[in-house]
Structures are given as structure tokens and as C-alpha cells.
Amino acid sequence: MTLKISDRGRVPPFLVMEVLRAASEREIRGGSVLHMEIGQPSLGLPAGAAAAVAHEVAGGDPMGYTVAQGIPALRRRIARHAHAVYGVEVPVERVFCTMGSSAAFLIAFLTAFAPGDRVGLAAPGYPAYRHILKAVGVEPVLLPVGAETRFQPTIEMIEGLGLDGLIVASPSNPTGSMLPPEALQALAEYCHGAGIRLISDEIYHGITYGMTAATAAAFSPSAVVINSFSKYYCMTGWRLGWLVLPEDMMRPVECLAQNLFISPPTISQIAAVRTFDHLEELDAIVRGYARNRDLLVHGLAGLGIDKVAPPDGAFYVYADVSHLGPDSRELCRRMLDETGVAVAPGWDFDPADGGRFVRFSYSGSTATVITAIERLRDWLPKRNA
Ligand SMILES: Cc1ncc(COP(=O)(O)O)c(C=O)c1O
Numbered sequence: 383m384t385l386k387i388s389d390r391g392r393v394p395p396f397l398v399m400e401v402l403r404a405a406s407e408r409e410i411r412g413g414s415v416l417h418m419e420i421g422q423p424s425l426g427l428p429a430g431a432a433a434a435v436a437h438e439v440a441g442g443d444p445m446g447y448t449v450a451q452g453i454p455a456l457r458r459r460i461a462r463h464a465h466a467v468y469g470v471e472v473p474v475e476r477v478f479c480t481m482g483s484s485a486a487f488l489i490a491f492l493t494a495f496a497p498g499d500r501v502g503l504a505a506p507g508y509p510a511y512r513h514i515l516k517a518v519g520v521e522p523v524l525l526p527v528g529a530e531t532r533f534q535p536t537i538e539m540i541e542g543l544g545l546d547g548l549i550v551a552s553p554s555n556p557t558g559s560m561l562p563p564e565a566l567q568a569l570a571e572y573c574h575g576a577g578i579r580l581i582s583d584e585i586y587h588g589i590t591y592g593m594t595a596a597t598a599a600a601f602s603p604s605a606v607v608i609n610s611f612s613k614y615y616c617m618t619g620w621r622l623g624w625l626v627l628p629e630d631m632m633r634p635v636e637c638l639a640q641n642l643f644i645s646p647p648t649i650s651q652i653a654a655v656r657t658f659d660h661l662e663e664l665d666a667i668v669r670g671y672a673r674n675r676d677l678l679v680h681g682l683a684g685l686g687i688d689k690v691a692p693p694d695g696a697f698y699v700y701a702d703v704s705h706l707g708p709d710s711r712e713l714c715r716r717m718l719d720e721t722g723v724a725v726a727p728g729w730d731f732d733p734a735d736g737g738r739f740v741r742f743s744y745s746g747s748t749a750t751v752i753t754a755i756e757r758l759r760d761w762l763p764k765r766n767a
Contacts, residue, residue: 393513397730405724419724423616428660452479483610483623501547506731533557551583553695556741560694563596570601580605588614590695620650674744681755697745704738
């Protein structure tokens, strides 16, 4: 007998992970791979924080559950950091820690939206937004964005669409482009006035190259801010993120989180408190990303790949490669097979126009970026031979 299975699980796969699998298979066969498909820091917890965590573990901390919101010491550090970076007073009660920003999205979407609601989001954009929305019965409304608006949504794009929510990400994945503070402010104020719940993904804050990253918490009392220790803080596998919540969502989020997850990982919370003492190490890592970014953007331009989204932040270059063929997935497959350079096809981020683009991640070493450019310089002329 065939049993019923819910449509909620029928979401598309994450193509980046499929490239990663193909790249790993190549490595198992003895081939070399330059990993530019995955967006994660290659360095771990700052040494001082790691030592402090080891000390706690050796001291026999039982690592039990914490309260659902996360330990007060961490929530206070997050609020203090927000004040230092943005000059904004974030009440500690409104900071809610989660298992990565991924869990924060699930809780925020479940709390803010009802089945059938419509939520706008930029295409290209991070694929999990639309897949999680679909899984919880909410309709993603894709907003095609391009170079004219720095690959970011505008008020004009969302007017009249009858949206219940809007997701913005600045810096964005896959483009790295940012909303200037005044544009974020205008969107936040418009959404508040129009009854549209703004969800601001601020996971790449800290990794910017000159442009100021503003927080939506400064501009709207109804916006939901989502952030994470996975990128700037180099704690990707520790699975810790946080929300800055509007007042009306605090209690429902607490009840949902208690039932879904009980609490965020205890050891990770202890590590995160310590990490705030070592921000200078993290800033040095960002300076390394900045070098990689310049090398990659100039290197790609030298190869004729010069139509790229403004790489204002994060660690990605989203490049138009339509002159190299109609299907970015096929291009990525051949690039990996013939050069060992692994990059992500645009289809992951944009189901309509992704065939024209690939995403390069420069979160790895400078040597990776330099070698990748050298290999592509040799390969591109012979590619059609
Ligand atoms: C824009 C964006 N948001 C959220 C996430 C999820 O991160 P995490 O669950 O590790 O916090 C990612 C991961 O790559 C991302 O790029």
C-alpha cells in the first residue's frame, strides 16, 4: 500500500550542495578541486574563544538546555554589539537566539505569515527563503532584480502586489550587493505603513567593503531582523543565529521555539559570548576577503567576465556568463570536470534567469582565487575546441 506523503517536503534541492557532492567525488578519485561553490569561512573560532570553550567543557559544565531565547549573557552581548555598530538601542528582551539563521527563518515565517500569504523576495536570492516559504504554505512572489537597482528590490516593484511580507538581504547572497541605508530606510518605512512585514536578513553584516550596512531595526518597529554567527563570526557549524523581534512577535516566537527546538545549542552560545572578545581577529579575516574580492573581480574581468553584480559585501561574485553558453549548470559541470574549479550555477538563486549566471565564492584562501583564475585563463580559449 502506498502511504500518503505531504507536498510540504516537495521543495527543490539546493544545487550548491549537488556541486559540492560532484566536487567531493572528484577529490575521492584523486582530482584536485578549488572550492568556490560553497559560501563559508575557511577559518574557525578565534583561538582565544576556542581556548575558553575548551576550559568550560573540561570544567564539567553539564551543557543542559538553556531558556528558549538563549542565555542572557549572549543576548546582552548581541544587544551591546548592535549599539556599538549601528548606534541603535536594541532591548535585550527582543533578542532571540536560534539554531542558525535557518531556524530563525522557519520560526519567523511561521509566526508572521498564514498559509496563502504572499511574500516578496528578490530573484536572484538565497534559495532557502522561497523553499521554506513554500514548505509552510506561503507563496513566494519573485521580484526580478538587475543591475539597474543594484540587484535589490525597490518600493516601486512591490507597490500594488498585495504582499503580506518582504524579505531583503543586504549584503545579498548570491550578488553581494547592498541596499544603501537610505534605501533600506525607505523600504522599511513603506512596509510598516503598508502593513507588510519586513524580514531583513543581515547575516553578511561585518563582511562589507566600504559601504555602510544599516539594520532594519533602526527604521521600523515591525521589522524582523535575522542574523547569524555563521559568516562574519566564523562559527558556521556551531549552528547559532538570532532574531531581533518586534514586540508583537515575541511571545508567539517563544512558544514556537520552545516546542520546535527547546533551546539553541548550549556550547555554541558559550562560544559566541567569547567570540565577541576577539572581533579584531574576525576583522583581519574580512581584510583577507577584501583582497580575494579584488583579485577575483580583476582576474575575471581579464577573462572577459566583466558583467558582475556590485560586490559590496559578503564573499560572492555573481557573474553574467551568458556569452559562454545558455546553461550555467552545464557550464559549471564542464568547468569542474575540465579544470577542477567548482562554482555554483545561477539556477539555484533564480529559477527564471539563472541560466545566464554563476556564483563564485571567494571565502577560501587567496591561493585558491589565484589558481582558479590561472586555470580558467588556460581553459576558456580551448573550451569550445
Ligand atoms: C543569505 C543567507 N541567509 C541565511 C543563510 C543560512 O545560514 P545559517 O543557517 O548558517 O545561519 C545563508 C547561508 O549561506 C545565507 O547565505
